[in-house]
Amino acid sequence: AQSVAQPEDQVNVAEGNPLTVKCTYSVSGNPYLFWYVQYPNRGLQFLLKYITGDNLVKGSYGFEAEFNKSQTSFHLKKPSALVSDSALYFCAVQAAGNKLTFGGGTRVLVKP
Amino acid sequence: DVKVTQSSRYLVKRTGEKVFLECVQDMDHENMFWYRQDPGLGLRLIYFSYDVKMKEKGDIPEGYSVSREKKERFSLILESASTNQTSMYLCASSFPPETYNEQFFGPGTRLTVL
Numbered sequence: 016a017q018s019v020a021q022p023e024d025q026v027n028v029a030e031g032n033p034l035t036v037k038c039t040y041s042v043s044g045n046p047y048l049f050w051y052v053q054y055p056n057r058g059l060q061f062l063l064k065y066i067t068g069d070n071l072v073k074g075s076y077g078f079e080a081e082f083n084k085s086q087t088s089f090h091l092k093k094p095s096a097l098v099s100d101s102a103l104y105f106c107a108v109q110a111a112g113n114k115l116t117f118g119g120g121t122r123v124l125v126k127p
Numbered sequence: 128d129v130k131v132t133q134s135s136r137y138l139v140k141r142t143g144e145k146v147f148l149e150c151v152q153d154m155d156h157e158n159m160f161w162y163r164q165d166p167g168l169g170l171r172l173i174y175f176s177y178d179v180k181m182k183e184k185g186d187i188p189e190g191y192s193v194s195r196e197k198k199e200r201f202s203l204i205l206e207s208a209s210t211n212q213t214s215m216y217l218c219a220s221s222f223p224p225e226t227y228n229e230q231f232f233g234p235g236t237r238l239t240v241l
Contacts, residue, residue, distance in 0.1 A: 058232035
């Protein structure tokens, strides 16, 4: 069975500081990894994905994520957080033949 | 832009009622999905469909059914609503293959069962 862990329920960061949201996964076979963001009272929006190739993936709104196969991690990062980045972030993993599995979500609060 | 719409943002129903949640997408996607979102549990897949009149069970199908009569529309049905089905319901769609194509989500329906 595949699974995703987001170890932090909430991350607090000051505006302008680096933001990291952690994600580790467990799958059989090659993983396909995704990050989604949910702003208040809105549906999920796709941020970025790793399918194959370069381990550093760049996505929307200045976010990036690094695929680390040995540590089975796919942490989301942003060099300089904005107040508008405050939202709920979901990591998700899929292996061939399986459905998408989401983590529990991490709430990010960026303070001015 | 892909648009996925859901029929209601908020819904309040009574225990035992039959509940219909409607989802429509306008990008001619083959794949459609229904999830429920609960705090700390993330999103859990209820049902999905790869084509018209096709449906497959997800991880938590008990107490739910679905209907896909047209490609753009995917309905979730709660046959007899119960209080433990109070949740946020999200619909999504994508192009195949679903393995590496992102899903596009609707705004969600917050259902309360009293």
